[in-house]
Every structure is written in C-alpha cells, then in structure tokens.
Amino acid sequence: MTPPAPRGQNRDFGPSGARAVAGTVTDPELPVLTLADLGVLRDVRVEGGTVVVEITPTYAGCPAMGVMRADLVHALHRAGFERVDVRTVLSPAWTTDWITPAGRAALAAAGIAPPGAAPVRAAGPVPLQLTPPRRTASCPVCGSGDTELTSEFGPTACKALLRCRGCGEPFEMIKEI
Amino acid sequence: MHEETVYDALDAAHGGEGQWAFGTGFDEPLAGVDTTVPEGIDPADLGAYCLMLGDDALVLAQRLTGWITDAPELEDEVAFGNIALDLLGQARLLLARAGSVGVLGRSRERATASIPDEDALAYFRNADEFCSTGLVEAPNGDFGQTMVRLLVAVTIRLAVLDRLRGSRDPVLAAIAAKGVPELAYTRDHAARWVLRLGDGTAESHRRAQAGVDAVWPLLADVFTATDVEARLTTAGVAVDPAGVREEVRSVLTRVLDQATLQLPAWPADEPPRGRVGQHGPERTELLGTLQGLARQHPAATW
Numbered sequence: 001m002t003p004p005a006p007r008g009q010n011r012d013f014g015p016s017g018a019r020a021v022a023g024t025v026t027d028p029e030l031p032v033l034t035l036a037d038l039g040v041l042r043d044v045r046v047e048g049g050t051v052v053v054e055i056t057p058t059y060a061g062c063p064a065m066g067v068m069r070a071d072l073v074h075a076l077h078r079a080g081f082e083r084v085d086v087r088t089v090l091s092p093a094w095t096t097d098w099i100t101p102a103g104r105a106a107l108a109a110a111g112i113a114p115p116g117a118a119p120v121r122a123a124g125p126v127p128l129q130l131t132p133p134r135r136t137a138s139c140p141v142c143g144s145g146d147t148e149l150t151s152e153f154g155p156t157a158c159k160a161l162l163r164c165r166g167c168g169e170p171f172e173m174i175k176e177i
Numbered sequence: 178m179h180e181e182t183v184y185d186a187l188d189a190a191h192g193g194e195g196q197w198a199f200g201t202g203f204d205e206p207l208a209g210v211d212t213t214v215p216e217g218i219d220p221a222d223l224g225a226y227c228l229m230l231g232d233d234a235l236v237l238a239q240r241l242t243g244w245i246t247d248a249p250e251l252e253d254e255v256a257f258g259n260i261a262l263d264l265l266g267q268a269r270l271l272l273a274r275a276g277s278v279g280v281l282g283r284s285r286e287r288a289t290a291s292i293p294d295e296d297a298l299a300y301f302r303n304a305d306e307f308c309s310t311g312l313v314e315a316p317n318g319d320f321g322q323t324m325v326r327l328l329v330a331v332t333i334r335l336a337v338l339d340r341l342r343g344s345r346d347p348v349l350a351a352i353a354a355k356g357v358p359e360l361a362y363t364r365d366h367a368a369r370w371v372l373r374l375g376d377g378t379a380e381s382h383r384r385a386q387a388g389v390d391a392v393w394p395l396l397a398d399v400f401t402a403t404d405v406e407a408r409l410t411t412a413g414v415a416v417d418p419a420g421v422r423e424e425v426r427s428v429l430t431r432v433l434d435q436a437t438l439q440l441p442a443w444p445a446d447e448p449p450r451g452r453v454g455q456h457g458p459e460r461t462e463l464l465g466t467l468q469g470l471a472r473q474h475p476a477a478t479w
Contacts, residue, residue: 054209060355061266069208087209090270090351093358119358125424126335126357128431129365130372151252152366153259161252177358 013081018051019044021079028067029156032110035068039098042089050083051076056094059157059177096158096176113137113147113162113173137173139164147171206269206295207348212277215345218414223346224280225308225405226415228298229452230337231271232309235299236460237330238264239467240317249320256366260327263359270352272298277348282306289475300471304461310451312395314460321374321381322388328367329392332428333399335360336421345413368432375436386438397444403452 012020022044023036035041035055043054053072057065069086076084096115099107104114116136135149144166151161152175160175214220238261248254275281276294283306288297313330317323338360341353374385400422402410409415426443433440450456470477 057266057355059263059266059359060270060352061262061264063262085209088205088207090210090355091347093351093355095358125428126339126361126364128368128428130368130432130435132369133365151255152362153252153256155255157259157262175362177362 013046015044015046017079018046018053018076018081021076021081022051022053022072025068025071025075028064028071030107030110030112032106033099033103035072037100037103037106039094039096039100039103040068050085051081053084053086054089055086056089058094062157094177096174099174107174108140111140111171112159113140113171115174115176118176133160133175135160135162135173137162137171139166139169140171141169142167205293206273207277210348210351212274212348214278215347218346218412219408220278221280222405222409222412223349223414224275224278226409227271227275227278227349228280228282229308229403229406230334231268231275231298232307233313233330233334234264234271235268235467236307236309236463237313237327238262238268239463240313241323241327243317244320244323253320260363260366263356263363267352267356267359268299269295270355271349274348274352287472292475296471300468304456304464305454307456307460307464308452308454309460310395310399310449311457312392312399312451314451314456314463315392315395316459318388318391319384321371321384322391324367324370324374325385325388325392326395328364328371328432329396329425329429331360331364331367332425333418333421335364336424337416337418340416340421344415349414364428368428371432371438372436375433375438382437385436389433389438390441393441394444397447398450398452401446401449403449406452 011017022041023034025035025041027033027035027038027040030038038058040055040058041053042056043052045052053076055065055068055072065088072086073084095118097118099114107114132149133152135147136145137147138145139147142164144164146165147162148165149160150163150170154161154172158174158177159172161170162173163170214223241257241261241264244257245254248257272295273293276298281294281298282302284297284301287301292300312326315326317326335357338353338356342350342357344350344353371385374381376382400418402417402419406415406417410417430440451460
C-alpha cells in the first residue's frame with residue numbers, strides 16, 4: 001500500500017518511523033514520562049499497512065488506558081499513519097521493573113521518587129507482610145535518605161505518599177509492583 | 178481521519194456518540210486480546226465463572242466506595258478509593274471476558290447496543306442474575322468491620338487468583354496474574370489495619386472483635402463449589418474454593434492471633450447462595466445505588 005502524503009516532518013512510514021512517533025507519546029497522568037519509558041508500550045510494528053501498537057495496563061483499573069490508546073492513535077494519525085490498531089496485552093503483567101533508567105531519571109527530576117526493585121516472588125502462597133513496606137526512597141527535593149511512608153496509597157493507583165524527615169517536604173513515589 | 182484534540186479522538190474512537198456516562202466506557206478492556214476459547218472448555222461455564230469472580234470484585238468495590246467522604250482520615254479514603262479501583266479493573270476485565278464468550282444474561286434485553294458488554298452486565302442485570310457472595314455484599318458496618326471483611330474477602334480472592342494463573346483459559350490466567358500483586362498489597366494493608374485495631378485501644382479492640390464476629394458467619398458458603406466451578410475445576414479452568422480453605426484459614430488465624438483477637442469457630446459448610454442468585458435485601462439496595470444512573474439515563478453524557 002502507498003502511504004498518504006505525510007503531515008509534518010515524518011517521512012518514514014515503516015516500523016521504525018511508527019516506533020519513533022509512538023515513542024513520543026507521554027503518560028497522561030505522568031506527562032514527564034513517555035509510555036515507552038513507563039514500560040507500557042510493548043511493541044510497535046506494521047502489518048499490511050496498519051500500524052499495530054501493543055500496550056499493557058499498569059494496573060487493571062488504570063483509568064488512563066483509554067486516553068493512552070487515544071493519544072497513540074492521535075499521534076500516529078497526525079504523523080500521517082492512516083491505519084492504526086492499538087491492542088491490549090495482559091500477559092506478562094506490567095511491573096515497575098520495566099520503567100527505564102531514562103524514565104526513572106525523568107520521574108526523579110519531576111519530584112516523584114522512582115520505585116525500587118519489585119518484590120521477588122518465591123514458590124508457595126504469597127507471604128503475609130505484617131510490617132509496613134520498607135521504602136528506601138531518597139527525597140527528590142533535598143536528596144536525603146531519611147524519609148518515611150505516610151500513606152501506602154496515593155493520588156493514582158501506582159503511587160504511595162512519603163515525607164522527607166530532612167527537609168520536611170511530602171512527595172510521591174511509584175510503588176514497586 | 179485526523180482529530181485535532183484528544184477529546185475529538187476519544188469521541189471518534191467511540192463512534193462519535195460521546196456516551197461516556199459510564200466513565201471509561203470508551204476503552205475496551207480486552208481490545209486486541211485473543212479471546213478464542215481453548216478446545217474442551219464450555220464457553221457458557223467459562224462465562225458464568227467469570228461473572229462470579231467479576232461480580233465479587235464489582236460488589237466489593239461498590240461497598241468500599243461507600244467510605245468516600247466518610248473515612249476517618251483522608252489517607253484511608255484514598256486507600257479505599259485505590260483498592261476499589263483495582264477491584265473495578267478486575268471486574269471490567271472479567272465481565273468483558275464473560276461478554277466475549279456470549280454470556281450476557283438478560284442484560285442485552287435492557288441495554289442499548291452502544292453500551293459495551295461489561296457495562297451492560299454491570300448495570301443491566303437484576304439482583305437475581307448477580308452471583309457475588311454474601312461475604313462481599315454485606316453492609317460495611319464500621320471501619321473495623323469494613324477492614325475485617327476486606328481482609329477476609331481479599332485473602333480468599335488472592336488465594337484463588339494465584340492458582341488461576343495456571344488456568345487453561347489464557348485470558349482468565351492473564352487477568353488473574355495481573356490481579357495477584359495488587360491483591361497482595363491490599364491484603365497486607367487490611368491485615369496491618371486489623372492488627373492496629375485489634376492490638377490498639379480497648380475501644381478499637383472491641384470494635385474489631387465485633388467486626389470479626391459479624392463477618393465470620395458469612396464464610397459458610399464461600400468454600401462450597403457451585404456445579405459450574407466443579408466442572409471447570411475438572412477441566413483445569415477454575416479453582417475449587419475448598420482447595421484454598423487451609424491457606425485462607427492459616428493467614429486469617431495468624432493475623433487474628435497477632436491482633437489479640439479471638440478466632441471464632443469456622444462455620445460449617447453450606448450450599449452456595451449468592452453464587453446461584455440467592456440474595457438478601459442488601460444486594461438489591463446495593464444495586465439500586467450502583468445502577469440507578471445508568472438505568473434512569475441510559476444515554477446520559479457528561
């Protein structure tokens with residue numbers, strides 16, 4: 001199929017061009033982070049003239065999925081890709097370990113502490129954790145490691161709330177999952 | 178077609194109808210997921226089982242949101258909202274899975290065609306078509322009882338979904354695998370609250386114990402398999418609820434012991450009630466709140 005006349009500067013209508021465009025789309029709730037850096041963008045390919053984009057939800061109830069899907073379609077349409085199919089992949093489930101080093105740096109620069117390593121699951125039942133989760137976040141404002149958890153849940157499904165004992169500033173952290 | 182704003186794009190993606198009254202109705206939870214049913218699995222049974230798991234999550238989410246604006250601290254309210262959102266996400270996926278195999282009950286007779294399957298199932302089934310257990314339907318009670326019920330319900334759900342990661346239905350297995358870490362986080366949160374309340378002041382202990390005593394009788398029918406669950410367990414699709422009993426008892430015993438709460442006698446097994454459509458007035462009351470807007474204004478926009 002012959003691609004239509006491109007809009008904007010895009011001239012590459014192959015998979016790498018599509019990947020480059022999809023790679024610019026940011027998370028609607030964490031606009032400092034691209035979907036690629038968040039680990040939500042799983043694959044971009046071209047199948048018979050259609051750009052197929054695969055995304056995976058961070059949390060099953062994440063209300064941003066619909067906007068992410070629409071943003072991807074919108075960005076690719078604007079770049080001249082006429083046919084776009086955004087598909088959900090559920091397996092393997094998203095983990096914060098997929099947030100890239102660039103993504104972690106962008107989060108920290110925006111005042112959101114990046115997650116530590118996701119808990120490693122041993123065989124057998126999920127072990128009961130009767131003490132609060134250990135958070136080893138550094139304060140994104142002053143850098144102090146002396147921080148405390150104030151709430152295990154935050155303004156979005158993926159965040160917990162912490163406070164720095166050094167500078168007193170409250171901040172958000174992406175909780176490990 | 179090129180949309181100029183994300184709102185235009187959303188509207189276009191939803192057929193230009195702009196019917197977003199049901200929240201995130203513009204996002205298909207299983208878009209692009211291969212929903213083929215593997216050989217040897219009865220789609221009607223699979224759908225019925227997904228409704229059981231989905232209704233439990235939907236109803237418990239609805240109960241938890243009853244705390245919004247009423248919780249003792251803002252952080253607790255945020256926690257209930259987040260936990261309910263996780264459960265609602267599981268419910269949407271599970272109800273969408275039921276819809277994908279054609280199990281829609283009589284919801285389609287009442288819902289217009291533009292309403293997606295999972296919304297039709299959530300908003301346009303009547304109380305006798307829901308198959309949630311009495312455990313999740315019971316009124317919240319006070320904060321202590323709410324936390325005890327949350328602990329019990331999520332401990333069971335975590336044990337079931339953890340085993341369902343190996344289900345022969347790959348969609349169900351993926352939904353389960355996604356839910357496990359979320360449920361583990363919630364279970365531990367609820368367990369720590371029960372610990373604080375039980376081992377707290379005399380008043381918090383008294384209330385937590387009253388919550389335990391109110392919730393325990395609701396365990397009578399949750400470990401009994403329905404015919405659907407029995408057939409699907411044999412087929413490698415479902416989990417026999419009796420098979421998680423020991424793990425659940427062990428977790429709950431440990432939390433209650435440490436919380437200095439008295440463990441009541443485990444109720445004797447009874448045949449399933451909520452799972453087979455039998456329900457008390459609390460389900461009708463709950464669905465009245467859940468479904469009121471969608472039923473009265475099925476084409477509402479916002």
